[in-house]
Amino acid sequence: MKKYKYKAVNLHGKKFQGSFLAESEEELREQLAKQGLYLTSARAVTDKSPNPFFSLTGKVSVRELSAFARQFSIMISSGSSIVDSLSILKGQAYTGFLKKVLEQVHESVKAGQLLSEAMAKHKRAFPNFFVSMVKIGELSGQLDTVLISIADYFESDAKLRARTKSALMYPAFLIVMAIALIVLMVALIIPTFRDALSSLDVEMPPLTLALYNISDAFRANWMYIVLILAAVIALFLLFIRSRGGRIAWDHLKFVTPYVRDVIRGNISARFCSAFSLLVAGGMDIADAMDEVVIVLGNKYVERQFRRAASDVRQGMTLTLAIQSYNLFPPMLIQMLSVGEKTARIDEVLGRSSSFFESQVERSLTNLTGILQPIILLVIGACVGLLFYAVYAPLLQVMNTL
Numbered sequence: 024m025k026k027y028k029y030k031a032v033n034l035h036g037k038k039f040q041g042s043f044l045a046e047s048e049e050e051l052r053e054q055l056a057k058q059g060l061y062l063t064s065a066r067a068v069t070d071k072s073p074n075p076f077f078s079l080t081g082k083v084s085v086r087e088l089s090a091f092a093r094q095f096s097i098m099i100s101s102g103s104s105i106v107d108s109l110s111i112l113k114g115q116a117y118t119g120f121l122k123k124v125l126e127q128v129h130e131s132v133k134a135g136q137l138l139s140e141a142m143a144k145h146k147r148a149f150p151n152f153f154v155s156m157v158k159i160g161e162l163s164g165q166l167d168t169v170l171i172s173i174a175d176y177f178e179s180d181a182k183l184r185a186r187t188k189s190a191l192m193y194p195a196f197l198i199v200m201a202i203a204l205i206v207l208m209v210a211l212i213i214p215t216f217r218d219a220l221s222s223l224d225v226e227m228p229p230l231t232l233a234l235y236n237i238s239d240a241f242r243a244n245w246m247y248i249v250l251i252l253a254a255v256i257a258l259f260l261l262f263i264r265s266r267g268g269r270i271a272w273d274h275l276k277f278v279t280p281y282v283r284d285v286i287r288g289n290i291s292a293r294f295c296s297a298f299s300l301l302v303a304g305g306m307d308i309a310d311a312m313d314e315v316v317i318v319l320g321n322k323y324v325e326r327q328f329r330r331a332a333s334d335v336r337q338g339m340t341l342t343l344a345i346q347s348y349n350l351f352p353p354m355l356i357q358m359l360s361v362g363e364k365t366a367r368i369d370e371v372l373g374r375s376s377s378f379f380e381s382q383v384e385r386s387l388t389n390l391t392g393i394l395q396p397i398i399l400l401v402i403g404a405c406v407g408l409l410f411y412a413v414y415a416p417l418l419q420v421m422n423t424l
Contacts, residue, residue: 027065033061041089058171090174150318176296187289197395290350292376295372
């Protein structure tokens with residue numbers, strides 16, 4: 024079998040992309056058509072051998088989960104048993120870690136365990152949301168349909184993550200270049216100019232003297248400065264890895280202007296997609312809230328969301344419970360209210376997810392539109408200040424001639 028990278032669309036024009044194993048491009052087209060997807064482009068790819076450390080110890084990527092769910096769905100819908108499907112899938116071109124997990128899941132299912140129970144043992148590979156959806160598929164007898172929904176969800180989530188990272192890449196690059204430029208000038212350029220001007224009988228401006236002192240201090244203590252910075256970064260990473268620190272950091276991001284819009288849009292899109300799938304599968308509202316919390320991606324929101332789930336269990340409506348914690352934008356609250364009144368929450372939220380995905384893109388455009396001018400302004404100010412301090416003595420010499 025060959026592995027193909029493909030792009031496809033459904034009847035509503037929604038775009039999908041991912042990888043798939045098939046004998047030929049024609050077979051790929053037929054298999055995708057069974058899921059209501061129409062192939063627009065495909066290319067055969069050769070997998071590189073995965074890094075033996077990271078592939079055996081890391082988590083499973085979102086795209087890999089999506090590819091696994093889609094292939095599993097096609098095998099089930101074609102009449103293959105769960106055991107036989109797992110037997111085939113565990114030998115496919117996944118990372119070493121997922122292969123190892125699938126071997127263990129296969130053995131557990133062969134021994135008589137339910138698929139959801141076998142997957143629940145491997146939380147690093149299959150998140151709670153994935154396991155809950157599989158359990159719904161088992162209970163409803165529609166495992167193949169549920170697996171397609173899981174694949175669509177993870178593909179959409181992967182694209183959303185990729186767009187977010189791509190939008191923030193350029194501002195991050197500008198910040199790194201600015202720091203590198205300032206260090207270069209302080210460590211090399213300023214000392215060179217000072218040596219060249221030392222023979223001139225000219226009084227140095229205060230700004231130039233200050234930069235000379237900073238340059239001397241940096242060159243004499245650069246090792247300590249690097250160690251201090253490394254210690255600060257390490258302490259920060261340890262802080263955000265702790266439960267309280269991560270909640271505080273995520274809360275800061277959640278309330279920071281412009282960043283807040285991106286975070287809320289991401290959380291809203293994930294909530295709409297995941298919650299609608301769980302409710303459509305027949306899960307109770309409160310139980311669905313317990314399961315969907317894992318996909319929100321923000322520890323502060325997760326904590327508040329669990330409190331909202333507790334309020335729902337005590338009799339409060341879903342809309343009021345979520346509204347009281349101010350977690351989602353007003354538009355989503357209105358959607359929830361309409362869904363509760365019409366008893367069609369799954370349909371309303373399912374259609375709303377694409378709206379919030381597009382809102383994330385608009386928020387990212389606004390964020391980068393604010394960040395880039397500010398970063399460029401700071402870079403220009405720092406470089407201009409440094410050049411003025413360096414060339415000010417030369418200007419004094421020229422004025423005395």
